[in-house]
Amino acid sequence: MRVSDVVDAAERYLDDNDLARPHLAGYSLGGWVAIELARRGRAASVCVFSPAGFWWNRDAHERTAREIRRSRTLARVSRPTAPLGVRSATVRRLGLRAIACHGDRLTAARVLEMIDDSIDCPFMDDYAPVERAEPMDPLPCPITLAWAECDRLVPAATYGRTARERLPGATWVLLAGVGHIAMIDDPDMVVRTIRAGTCGAA
Numbered sequence: 001m002r003v004s005d006v007v008d009a010a011e012r013y014l015d016d017n018d019l020a021r022p023h024l025a026g027y028s029l030g031g032w033v034a035i036e037l038a039r040r041g042r043a044a045s046v047c048v049f050s051p052a053g054f055w056w057n058r059d060a061h062e063r064t065a066r067e068i069r070r071s072r073t074l075a076r077v078s079r080p081t082a083p084l085g086v087r088s089a090t091v092r093r094l095g096l097r098a099i100a101c102h103g104d105r106l107t108a109a110r111v112l113e114m115i116d117d118s119i120d121c122p123f124m125d126d127y128a129p130v131e132r133a134e135p136m137d138p139l140p141c142p143i144t145l146a147w148a149e150c151d152r153l154v155p156a157a158t159y160g161r162t163a164r165e166r167l168p169g170a171t172w173v174l175l176a177g178v179g180h181i182a183m184i185d186d187p188d189m190v191v192r193t194i195r196a197g198t199c200g201a202a
Contacts, residue, residue: 053133
C-alpha cells in the first residue's frame with residue numbers, strides 16, 4: 001500500500017459527498033493526506049499538525065517507521081494486561097510519552113481504544129515504499145504547518161525544517177508544550193489553530 005492509495009480513497013470520499021474543496025485538517029499521516037489533496041486542487045485551506053512525509057532520506061524514513069513498528073509491537077504484547085495497567089494515570093502518562101506530554105489526561109477507556117486502533121491499522125501492516133511529501137511552490141491554497149514543540153516522532157528541528165523548505169509559502173506555527181498528538185495535550189489550542197487557518201483562508 002502507498003500513501004497515494006490513501007489519498008485516492010480520500011478523494012473518492014470527497015466526490016461521493018459532493019465536497020469539491022473543503023477546508024481540511026489532519027495530523028501525522030492524515031496531515032500528509034490533506035497536503036496531497038491540496039496538491040490535487042481539492043482543498044480551500046489546509047491545517048496540518050506534525051504531518052508525516054517530510055523525511056529527507058531513507059534513513060530518516062526508516063527511523064520513523066521503526067519507531068511506529070516498535071510501538072505497535074509493544075501494544076500487541078501489552079494488550080492482555082493493558083486494562084489493568086491503564087487504570088493508573090502514571091502508567092498512561094509514561095506509556096504515551098512518545099506521543100504526548102500529558103497522556104494521563106486521557107481516560108483508561110480512550111487509551112484502550114488507541115491501543116486497539118494501533119494494533120488493527122491495516123495501512124501500517126502493508127506500508128513499505130519510501131515515499132515523501134514533495135516540494136510545492138506556489139501553494140494551491142493556504143496551508144498551515146502546526147508543529148508540536150515536544151514531538152519525539154517527527155521533531156520540529158529536523159522534520160519540521162524540511163517541511164518548511166518544501167512548502168515555503170506555508171504559515172509556520174510552533175505549538176508550545178505538546179507532543180506529536182497535540183490533541184491529547186491541548187485540544188483547545190488545536191481548535192484555535194484550525195480556526196485561525198480557516199479564517200485566514202476565508
